[in-house]
Amino acid sequence: MPAGFVTVRVWGGTIKSTLMGLSIRLASSADGEALTALARRLGAIPLPHWRTPDEISAADAREMLATLAAPSPDNEVLVADRDGHIVSMCKQPTM
Numbered sequence: 001m002p003a004g005f006v007t008v009r010v011w012g013g014t015i016k017s018t019l020m021g022l023s024i025r026l027a028s029s030a031d032g033e034a035l036t037a038l039a040r041r042l043g044a045i046p047l048p049h050w051r052t053p054d055e056i057s058a059a060d061a062r063e064m065l066a067t068l069a070a071p072s073p074d075n076e077v078l079v080a081d082r083d084g085h086i087v088s089m090c091k092q093p094t095m
Contacts, residue, residue, distance in 0.1 A: 020082075027077040027089065029068050034086040035077065036061045064091050 027035060039061035043053025064077050080088040 022087070023081045024078055025081065027064070027068060027079045031077075031079055031086060032065055032068060034079070035064045035068075035089055038086070038089050039064065060091075064089070067091060 040057045042060050043057045047053065047056055067075050067077050075093045077089060077091045079086045080090075
């Protein structure tokens with residue numbers, strides 16, 4: 001396999017990466033605090049001049065928490081977990 005690629009195996013809906021030690025799974029309501037903390041980091045990226053870091057992180061946190069409160073197979077939040085700690089997230093409506 002070429003360098004930089006990750007081999008994954010799927011067990012019960014969770015994707016496990018043997019190379020990077022990550023588990024990728026659907027987020028649950030128990031992940032709300034970690035998702036809010038990760039959303040705060042989004043304010044550190046270059047932003048349009050009409051949005052503040054607090055506005056960006058608050059809007060993203062609200063959207064992720066709303067998705068968790070009203071689960072739908074068409075709109076999901078995924079989290080990457082390493083050693084019991086959420087290290088990343090992805091919110092993407094499915095097509």
